[in-house]
Amino acid sequence: MGYEKRFDGRGVEELRQMEAKVGVVKNADGSAMFKIGKTTAIAAVYGPRDLYPKFLQNPQTGILRVDYNMLPFSGHGERVRPGGSRRSKEISMVMANALLPVLDLKEWPNAVVDVFVDLPQTDAGTRCAALCAASMALADAGLLMKDMVTAIAIGKVEDKIVVDLNYEEDSYEHGSDIAIAMLPGTGKITLLQMDGQITPEDLKEVFAKAETACKKILEVQKTALKEKFKKPEGIA
């Protein structure tokens, strides 16, 4: 028996409904919201700014700090314990690694760029949504950036490779869940993580599907970034 119909009735390559907005946190130097299905991520960028304690400073370049955080009420009714956890610490680290290859912070020695990503509502694919929001916020903050970062979770459920897993698919017992972050310009991969197992042939299919999915995400990011600079109403 194969996986004929997805739990929420989507096509195998169909992404959940996406929505993005730039400039949602007015106090921040750059900010963005990225929503995919029921997963919502809000990212705020502060900096480049002073970095203390001093031993963290790097005289060669500015550094990037990422803080990933799921809000207590964001899950499926069970309270997520607030504050950092082993899981959030790992995700913060892999996110920083995924974002750094596009950033150039050489202009800002000894300084820091802080990225805070909070998820008020989650339904799988949180690190991917968080990355999509973070890269938009970094662009909005006016940092030197070679490319955007787009990310998507792809996995195998029964016999099908499906794009953009939701919570039911992500937690499917005999499946796999692969988070991929890709630079849309070059197709280079900056994050690759997996739960479960997959064959080399299937992994190739995953990469091919990730490329098309990331192009769709880029369009959403692009529209949102340009929307901020649209002519306000009532201007000739």
Added chain:
Amino acid sequence: MEKTEDTLLLQDKSIVIPGEVIATGMGYIPGTGTYREGDKLNAARLGLLTIDGKVVKLLPVSGKYLPKLNDRVIGKVIDVLLNGWRIEINCPYSAVLTLKDATSEFIARGADLTQYFALGDWIVAKIVNVTSQKLIDVSMKGPGLRKLQGGQIIAVNPQKVPRIIGKEGSMVTLIKEATGCNIIVGQNGLVWIEGDPKAQLRVIETITKIEVESHLTGLTERISTFLKGKGA
């Protein structure tokens, strides 16, 4: 190698996102904020596309102030040192104002430096030195460089400062004349406004309008009608 024809993919004055391909072919020259990859010309930041002949540039629309030599900045005294003052200038790095650059008066050894500039004082100064590690020296010697008394200070987007000042100060003169306020715009995105309280509010309104609309054409006209429309 096959030669790609020079094609510009985007319109002049459009907003470009990081990594977006602006032009193809080797005919276009990458300026600030852009980079070449193969025969493609890509954006290296979020910015406003400016095409000057064959040179493709991106003007930043957001971002922190990066200290530059000879910039006139507004800063706050945050510490008193042995031989000068530490000044905060609205960027990740603080500047130092040395005794020599602070005043032409004679300051005796061991004198109380807070007589000249106390903690929390605001000053207009010029950047006279920036090192690769962003150690900054400022000076108060020059026309218009002084301690600021009264008025208020607002923070604006540092990348919009050239628009607020205008060509050879045309925009800021326009606002000064319409409102009767004294205005000093620091390159670091801090603006000092002094005058009638109501007029000060109008200055802030106008500056906010410039910040939001500066990337759209016909800015000067819109601002002058805006200033006239509300009456002085």
